[in-house]
Amino acid sequence: MNKASAVAPQDTADKPVTGPFTGNEAIARGVWEAGVKVAAAYPGTPSTEIMENVAKYPAEDLHAQWSTNEKTALDTAIGGSFAGVRSFAAMKHVGMNVASDALMSFSYIGVNAGLVVLVCDDPGIHSSQNEQDTRVFAGFAQVPVIEPSDGQEALDFTKYAFDLSEKFETPVIVRATTRLSHTRSEVKVGARVEPDDKGFDENPSKNVMVPMNARRQHPVVLKRTDDIAVELAEGPLTQVEIRGGKLGGKVGVITMAMSYVYVKEVMGDVSVLKLAGSYPLSESHIRKFTDQFERIIVVEELEPVVENALKIMGIAVEGKSLFPRIGEFSPEIVREGFVKAGLLEEKKHKGAFDLAPMARPPVLCSGCPHTSCYMALRALDARVAGDIGCYTLAVAQPLEAIDTCVSMGSSIANAVGMAKAGTETKPIIATIGDSTFLHSGIPPLIDAVYNNANITVFLLDNHITAMTGGQEHPGTGITLRGEKTAKVDYTQLIKALGVEWVETVDSYDMASMYQSLREAVEFKGVSVVISDRPCVLDPVKIKGQAFTVDQEKCVACQSCMNLGCPALTWSEGWYEGRHKVEIDPQSCMGCSICAQICPTDSIAL
Amino acid sequence: MAEKKNGPTNVLIVGVGGQGVIMVSKVLAMLCQNHGYEVKQSEVHGMAKRGGGVFSHVRFGSSVWSPTIPVGEADVLVALEWAEALRWINYMNPQTGTFIADTQKIVPPFACRVRDRGADAMYSEETPAEIMENVRAGYAMDATSIAEDLGNLKAANTVLLGALSNSLEFSVDAWLEVIRSFVPPKSIDINMEAFAKGREWAQAGPKRVDENAKGRGVSGRDLHKQVETKLEITEEWCKGCDICVKMCPERCLRLNDQLISELHKPDACTGCRMCEWLCPDFAIKITNTPIMEPAE
Structure with a gap:
């Protein structure tokens, strides 16, 4: 029933x-x-x-x-x-x-x-x-x-x-x-x-x-x-659309997924075999379609999966000779492919304007607890193995504080390898977020301890899976459905793995965080510094009083601009040829990091 | 709509993460669906949330295939920020498209990265007036200031929707009904007013530029372009405390083998004097000598 x-x-x-x-x-x-x-x-x-x-x-x-x-x-x-x-x-x-x-x-x-x-x-x-x-x-x-x-x-x-x-x-x-x-x-x-x-x-x-x-x-x-x-x-998922018209009997298109809607957008009247999926394919059924046409064109995003399968079947097809293997398709790209195939007239896509757009790469948010962590690593002049998360953005100007990023959880074992290579004179630090650490950072930390690697692990605990929009995880103590549950205690966990040097810091307190990091890198063996500061966006958006810059006192040294904080921008004022700085009160959430690093005490509430 | 073709109507909505691009496009998508159209609204988010550019394609009509608008086929471009308007302007149909943009500037930190003397922020240079000369129909409006005057900056998006309403066939009541369902109850009145202001502002003619557009941005002229910077370190006085190395905003100092401070990236030094002021032993001296009289 x-x-x-x-x-x-x-x-x-x-x-x-x-x-x-x-x-x-x-x-x-x-x-x-x-x-x-x-x-x-x-x-x-x-x-x-x-x-x-x-x-x-x-x-x-x-x-x-x-x-x-x-x-x-x-x-x-x-x-x-x-x-x-x-x-x-x-x-x-x-x-x-x-x-x-x-x-x-x-x-x-x-x-x-x-x-x-x-x-x-x-x-x-x-x-x-x-x-x-x-x-x-x-x-x-x-x-x-x-x-x-x-x-x-x-x-x-x-x-x-x-x-x-x-x-x-x-x-x-x-x-x-x-x-x-x-x-x-x-x-x-x-x-x-x-x-x-x-x-x-x-x-x-x-x-x-x-x-x-x-x-x-x-x-x-x-x-x-x-x-x-x-x-x-x-089955019902495979669609065969046979069209007459001037391409009837001449051209058959095999496609699937999003590529199908782009084909329909630009080639309304072509015969199409819309596959349920790209694997597995039935040769006899494919041939029933392909035998009707002089030319078979496969339109598929990314790899030539279907194209290669058909070639193995001995069916003559065109595919990646017309459509790129790299990147996302769009109506223009699919159109260009059919133009290349001689089936569509060239169309001028170029608009009326010849402008160089301004670069606007994504940045760490105003007040992001990661910002000061990477500022401190920059000052330490460390070799930094990064990981996957918002903090990967610290690779960009002006922070430029990450040297590598491979895949989820790679940072710690990457750091172990760097240390064991024996070539590095800088302190070696792996930075990893809380969710990524739980995802796949624990086995490499055990490795590091087991093999006595001289590295520092900087666990950036912002209490959420931030990059993907704020999801709970075992370190938050809340389930997907919002219920309370057991919460991972990082210090206990890390100590249980055999790490002897563990310290928790607040990344909004620049001086003590920096001091902890200095002690951690001086420790011979595995040391772990945990930054304990919540994400400013999730689970709740944090907004405090905005700081302001005293334009009289600012000497435009650009120390604060090195944070890359989106609330900081150049003001109309100049000092010895450099723009002074001002703070957007809408965007500033009051973390105080810029005030802490300002050498002339120009930034205050 | 000026002249209608056979395919779907295309509206491209663009802005910066956090401005509400997705909300604006959801309003439009809901409105179109309420009128019985097939609608596809496509966005890409993820990295964009963090201050990067955000875009959303809205296509509606009797049938819609591609969720994205082909280049050069947007009937209306709605931009919540000026540089984003310019980034996407070629998606607009040059013959029939309408351009609607807030003139407010959001200058990203990345645009303030060149520290050369006299360097300005690398924000798009094209002015609203220049752009307006080359579009068929367009409105460059200071929607943010209009909303600010009404008492809520966030209503800027609704001001733009008001301007957009002139270009689409839906009735004012239909627009307001959908907007009401999307905004917080306490800001309904302001949003209703914002919509009316935007609609009215754009009714003045096929092209209009807000001459007083303020926007937040950087401009100005500098009188210190040509200066030679000299950094001298009195090695006998330096005790290797590392303060200058750590505090240099350009990371151009380091300690040498004898733990004495040295300038290892002279090209990066901007002569900001941080090291000179912070050195507890007065071991660093900066001289900035103009090598040319300031212009004008």
């Missing part, structure tokens, strides 16, 4: 809401409608809002949680599937790297109840460290990937993914991109349908991946993949 659930909070009476939903809101709705009972994620732009929105549906319907990282999120979802309920994990593309260990094995095991992994790619690198293509991962893990192209599909495909998952006992990846996730459009919604709980599947020969079982499962996975290819090609 299927049980229809109570209406979602957004629903009113019998009329379903129809948005406008962002792609992420639509995915969350799909998760809820599919009857999911266990959902987990680690925040990461552009995927963050999915789990935030899943958590808006009633706690009686499903358990939704922040996990410490993407692997624990996926493992939690896998546990849910083992236990017989539909389960879901969401992450950004680079999160899949972290979760992939579990995915690779679980692909062999296969699901009990449906399991869907939502991965958001970031073509164009709006807010990431690379633009890897999750479709490659799908092929690698032999897990099907389906790719919605708008908000409605985001909901529908997500729901369908659970059915597919259960029918073929496979995890399924739904791939979104930044553009899909952050576009609002009208979405028709349905009711929640909860499948019956399946209960735990007591089947160790399937669920325990020892070599003997894995060897037996590998051919099962290959067979499964062939069957899924046919299912997807014949």
Whole structure:
């Protein structure tokens, strides 16, 4: 018996809401409608809002949680599937790297109840460290990937993914991109349908991946993949649009996801095979389409996944010779590709103005507790291994206080390697935020202690996952649903790992923070300094009295401008050829750091 | 709308993180959806929250494919900040587009990074009057000051929506109803007034520039462009306390092998005298000699 659930909070009476939903809101709705009972994620732009929105549906319907990282999120979802309920994990593309260990094995095991992994790619690198293509991962893990192209599909495909998952006992990846996730459009919604709980599947020969079982499962996975290819090609997600006109019989376009809407925007009357997803593909079904045309053009963002698959099938296709492999697509870029193919007239896009736009890179906020930390590191002239978070912005002018940044949690082990290389004369400091430390900073800290590395770890605890918009984590003591829970005590934790030198400082107190850092770098071995100051934006926006600059006293030394604080700017006044400084009272939140570093005491309340 | 084409209507809304670009576009998207149009509103956030540029594409019509507006096809560009208006101006359709911009300037710290003598902030130089000469229709208005006069700076966005309302087909009542549902209850009255002011301001003609636009920004002329800076260190007096090294805003000093202060990046030294003033032993002397008479 299927049980229809109570209406979602957004629903009113019998009329379903129809948005406008962002792609992420639509995915969350799909998760809820599919009857999911266990959902987990680690925040990461552009995927963050999915789990935030899943958590808006009633706690009686499903358990939704922040996990410490993407692997624990996926493992939690896998546990849910083992236990017989539909389960879901969401992450950004680079999160899949972290979760992939579990995915690779679980692909062999296969699901009990449906399991869907939502991965958001970031073509164009709006807010990431690379633009890897999750479709490659799908092929690698032999897990099907389906790719919605708008908000409605985001909901529908997500729901369908659970059915597919259960029918073929496979995890399924739904791939979104930044553009899909952050576009609002009208979405028709349905009711929640909860499948019956399946209960735990007591089947160790399937669920325990020892070599003997894995060897037996590998051919099962290959067979499964062939069957899924046919299912997807014949299923409702694949669309074939045959058009007559002057291109009829001549040109066929194969596309998917956001690329599809750009094709429709610029090439309204071309025949299109819109794929459900890029992996797996059924050769016989693809040929049914391609055999009708003289020329086949594949339009896909990022890697030539489908293009290469078709070439392996021996089908002549054009793809990356026309469309870039780098960056995000746009109507112009797709149009240019068709112009290159000789199918569209060139169109002049250049506007009437020839202006050089002013650079406006993102900056640390006014009053950001990280700013003074990096100012202090700058004064220490340290070698700084950075990590992922808002504080990576300290690499830019004027702070210029970070030397490296690789991936989540890399900083500490990077610092260990630098120290062990024995070439560095500067003090070596790893800087890492609270959420990133919990994500993947603890094992490398254990490494550092175990191998007695002479490094300092500067834990920048701003009590929130800030970069992604302010999510709770185990260090805040509050769950995704806003309930109180256990709170990580960093000092206790770090001491338990064997670190002998730990001190907590307030980054709004420049002098004592600087003193602590100096002592920490003088300590031989692993020392940890914890900066304990909340983010000024989340969970609450902090605004205090604004400081002002005494224009008579300011000597335009630019010491405060080195903070890069957005509340500080040049005034109309000059001193010996340099602009004096003033403070925007709207933006200044009163942290007092600039007043503390001003050598002439020109800044006061 | 001047002349309507077959495709969707395109409105591009741009500004700086924290100004409310997303809120403005949500208002417009809701309004369009209430009128039965298919709407796509696309934004990218993340890094943008932290003082970077923010943009939002709103497209509506009987059917909409791409969520982003093709370059050169925006019917209206609404900019909450002047330099952002200039960044996106070529998205506007040069033949039919309307330009609506707040003249307020938000000068980022990054624009104040050149410390050469006489250096000004590297903010966009084009003035509202210059831009207005080259657009088909446009309004460069000091929406922030209009809102400030009404008693709430944040209503500047609603002033711009008022100006935008002249370019789209929706009734004033429909606009106000949606705006009312988005703003905090206590600021409804101010926002209603702000909308009326903006609408009225832009009704004066197809082009209008606020001549008194203040904006927050940097200008001015400097009389100390050509100065030679000399930094001398009396090594016998230096005890290597490190104060000058730590406090130099340009990081151009260091301690040498004998722990004596030395100038290792002479090009970066701006002659600000910080080291001279802070040295407890009077070991540093700065001389700034004009090498040319100040102009004028």
